[in-house]
Amino acid sequence: MIGVELRKLMLRPRNWLTLLLLCLLPFIVAVFLSVSQLAPPPGQGGAFLSAVLSNGELYPAAALAMVLPIFLPLSVAVTAGDSIAGEAGTGTLRYLLIRPVGRVRLLIAKLVALAVFVVVAIVLVAVTALITGVTLFGGGAEAVGQPGAVTSLSGAALSSDDLALRLLAAIGYIVVSMLGFGVIALFASTFTESSLGAALIALAVLITSSVLETLDAATPVKPYLPTHYWLAWIDFFRDPVFWRSIDSGLLLQAGYIVVLFAASWANFATKDITS
Amino acid sequence: MAARVVRRAAQRRWALVVVLAAVLVSIPAVVTALSGQATAKADxxxxxxxxxxxxxxxxxxxxxxxxxxxxxxxxxxxxxxxxxxxxxxxxxxxxxxxxxxxxxxxxxxxxxxxxxxxxxxxxxxxxxxxxxxxxxxxxxxxxxxxxxxxxxxxxxxxxxxxxxxxxxxxxxxxxxxxxxxxxxxxxxxxxxxxxxxxxxxxxxxxxxxxxxxxxxxxxxxxxxxxxxxxxxxxxxxxxxxxxxxxxxxxxxxxxLAGVLGAFSRFPQQPVLAGRVLRQTEVGGVHGVGLYGTGLASFVVAAVPRSIGDPLSESATQAGAAKGEVTDGTALTLSIPPLTMVIARSTLTRRYFLLAGLIDARVLRDAAGQLTSLLRGRR
Structure with missing residues (x-):
């Protein structure tokens, strides 16, 4: 079942188009930066963008910061929202469950496929950004001790190995964050036959969460908002690494994944399948 | 009959989800409770x-x-x-x-x-x-x-x-x-x-x-x-x-001392509003005096017009109350417990900045003494 879902995921042109668009934004920004040689000053513009001109190896971090607020959750919402609602909308859900395929197995397969999509999307953005960054801005040759070395947020120099390790950790963290968000869309997908509707529900949650983040009056609920710790991956680039928000973010997303997957199961397992 | 069974199964599943969510949400409170009751005592x-x-x-x-x-x-x-x-x-x-x-x-x-x-x-x-x-x-x-x-x-x-x-x-x-x-x-x-x-x-x-x-x-x-x-x-x-x-x-x-720009050189008064000048050069910076003791002490600085004008503008936008003092005007901004007075002398056109965790009345009295001074007079 998981194999079937993965094959469907890979064979759907729409998913590849989504991935292409995700990688395109950092590429376009890199081209502009490279041509103009005008990076925003540190602290302004996107995170890490100021440092990429001197070392392209940091561009994956800048690219992830670029796509994280909107593009990445948008693509995750569209893909996850399509999981069950898409099958129902095209009339294939009933036939799928007749095969016979257990509903829980189907739900698990959909979750695994979503996780694979999230991993592929984020890794692809990071890899294409690394290639783009090193090609356009240079890197690698500039080791620590020479101009061009990457500086952490705390001012310490980061070696290439250290940077790679922190980037991998950041990618892992973003994967978990996006999976937590994707499960919201998956849950919505079990309620409707419109994949667009499910994606919009997830995006409404994203926007509401982002708005509440800016509101002081919402302080007590902020630690529970799905987007609250999304930017905590930046803390991997402090020296020493600041684990507090990272740990909290991982626990929060694990909570969302467990509760909303259980809610998806509770709704989907006894739902009348009419299409 | 079959519908009732399905409904009960659905209710059981949703109940499980609610319990699961409640347990997860209550974890922080449980952890706090388990971290122990506060019992410390000290004189x-x-x-x-x-x-x-x-x-x-x-x-x-x-x-x-x-x-x-x-x-x-x-x-x-x-x-x-x-x-x-x-x-x-x-x-x-x-x-x-x-x-x-x-x-x-x-x-x-x-x-x-x-x-x-x-x-x-x-x-x-x-x-x-x-x-x-x-x-x-x-x-x-x-x-x-x-x-x-x-x-x-x-x-x-x-x-x-x-x-x-x-x-x-x-x-x-x-x-x-x-x-x-x-x-x-x-x-x-x-x-x-x-x-x-x-x-x-x-x-x-x-x-x-x-x-x-x-x-x-x-x-x-x-x-x-x-x-x-x-x-x-x-x-x-x-x-x-x-x-x-x-x-x-x-x-x-x-x-770094010039964060506020160069402080104007101005002879400091030994006593302002009944408070004695405790430090003539706060941190060694000429032009800044510290009056009074404890939390009720306040700083006084004569500031140049390049700082005084925008400072007055900001204070006005923030709702500072404008009032008259002897031979001058004073903007009083109270943001409890901080009180700030920006006074301008009509005699010398000098600006004075007074700030402290102290009643506005005291600062206005001090400002009135400063604005009534003629240039160079002690």
């Missing part, structure tokens, strides 16, 4: 004395300081405004008074201050610059390091050494069973209502401080550890590291 006066001597206690951790003073954006003092009006997230590594580091965290940046035996070094990610400060900073505006519970508590206690203290119920702060005491400033003119301090009764390390203003029910400043490790941090963390990819500069203290 308030003895605890105050212990806190005052706690400068040698090492610690490292994470602090959140929340100010709700609503200070408007002041020219060249944006950091101060955000410090007093928002939440500041700070990591700190403290070995002893001459070796520590703290880092103010922003979403995608960081500002570090390293304090060593030879002086201070600052790192600012936003300017991509490591700055070595030669010598001791004579005058500086309050900064995040001053709001760390140990620093703030010791600073307040040193200014109120004989004021009365009463015990407070203990509380667990960052895993520390802390004893508390309330300090009420004795000076009737100060706008500080009370200061609540909780500290480790064994070492005297303050872990939480609340500053209340007169007439306010909620504290206007709360600073506390959210993570605390009482082990001394390694020197590798408290020593600045210079990245070859970052800028590096050395500045003398005089450069």
């Amino acid at each position: 308030p006066a003895a605890l105050r004395a212990l806190v005052a001597r706690s400068a040698s206690v090492p610690y490292q951790g994470y602090v959140e300081s929340t100010g709700s003073m609503g200070v408007p954006d002041l020219p060249r003092l944006a950091d101060l405004s955000s410090l007093l009006s928002g939440t500041t997230r700070t990591r700190v590594w403290y070995r002893n008074p001459s070796s520590y580091r703290y880092a103010v965290l922003t979403i995608a940046g960081e500002r570090d201050v390293y304090h060593g035996a030879l002086g201070e070094t600052t790192w600012d990610y936003e300017s991509d610059m490591l700055t070595e400060v030669v010598g001791e900073a004579p005058l500086r505006v309050p900064r995040a390091g001053d709001l760390l519970p140990p620093e703030l508590a010791r600073r307040i206690i040193s200014a109120t050494a004989t004021d009365p203290v009463t015990p407070l119920p203990p509380r667990v702060v960052a895993g520390v069973d802390a004893a508390g005491f309330r300090l009420v400033p004795a000076d009737p003119d100060t706008t500080v209502g009370a200061v609540d301090i909780w500290a480790d009764p064994a070492s005297g390390l303050p872990v939480r401080v609340e500053v209340g203003a007169k007439g306010k029910t909620r504290p206007i400043m709360v600073t506390q550890f959210l993570e605390l490790d009482r082990a001394a941090p390694p020197t590798s963390v408290t020593r600045p590291q210079r990245s070859p990819g970052a800028g590096y500069t050395i500045v003398s203290v005089e450069d």
Whole structure:
């Protein structure tokens, strides 16, 4: 079942188009930066963008910061929202469950496929950004001790190995964050036959969460908002690494994944399948 | 019949989900409850004395300081405004008074201050610059390091050494069973209502401080550890590291003293509003005087027009009350417990900035004395 879902995921042109668009934004920004040689000053513009001109190896971090607020959750919402609602909308859900395929197995397969999509999307953005960054801005040759070395947020120099390790950790963290968000869309997908509707529900949650983040009056609920710790991956680039928000973010997303997957199961397992 | 069975199954599943969600949401509260009841007890006066001597206690951790003073954006003092009006997230590594580091965290940046035996070094990610400060900073505006519970508590206690203290119920702060005491400033003119301090009764390390203003029910400043490790941090963390990819500069203290621009040279009065001039050069900077004692002391500076004009504009936008003083005008901005008066003399066209945790009436009286002085007259 998981194999079937993965094959469907890979064979759907729409998913590849989504991935292409995700990688395109950092590429376009890199081209502009490279041509103009005008990076925003540190602290302004996107995170890490100021440092990429001197070392392209940091561009994956800048690219992830670029796509994280909107593009990445948008693509995750569209893909996850399509999981069950898409099958129902095209009339294939009933036939799928007749095969016979257990509903829980189907739900698990959909979750695994979503996780694979999230991993592929984020890794692809990071890899294409690394290639783009090193090609356009240079890197690698500039080791620590020479101009061009990457500086952490705390001012310490980061070696290439250290940077790679922190980037991998950041990618892992973003994967978990996006999976937590994707499960919201998956849950919505079990309620409707419109994949667009499910994606919009997830995006409404994203926007509401982002708005509440800016509101002081919402302080007590902020630690529970799905987007609250999304930017905590930046803390991997402090020296020493600041684990507090990272740990909290991982626990929060694990909570969302467990509760909303259980809610998806509770709704989907006894739902009348009419299409 | 079949429909009823399905409905019951659905209800069981949803009940399971609700229970699961409730358990997960309640985990933080359960963890807090399991961390133990606060039972610490200490004599308030003895605890105050212990806190005052706690400068040698090492610690490292994470602090959140929340100010709700609503200070408007002041020219060249944006950091101060955000410090007093928002939440500041700070990591700190403290070995002893001459070796520590703290880092103010922003979403995608960081500002570090390293304090060593030879002086201070600052790192600012936003300017991509490591700055070595030669010598001791004579005058500086309050900064995040001053709001760390140990620093703030010791600073307040040193200014109120004989004021009365009463015990407070203990509380667990960052895993520390802390004893508390309330300090009420004795000076009737100060706008500080009370200061609540909780500290480790064994070492005297303050872990939480609340500053209340007169007439306010909620504290206007709360600073506390959210993570605390009482082990001394390694020197590798408290020593600045210079990245070859970052800028590096050395500045003398005089450069930093000019945060507000050059202070005007002006003869200081020995007594203002009945308060005696205690320091003629605050931190060695000519033109800035400190009057009075304890929390009711206030600073007075004659500022140039290039600072006075925008300062007046900001204060007016922030709702400062305009009034008359002898031979001049005065803008009074009260952001409890902070009071600021910007006075301008009609005789000399000079601006004076007066600020302190003190009643506005006292500052206006002092401003009236200053604005009525003729140039160069003592």
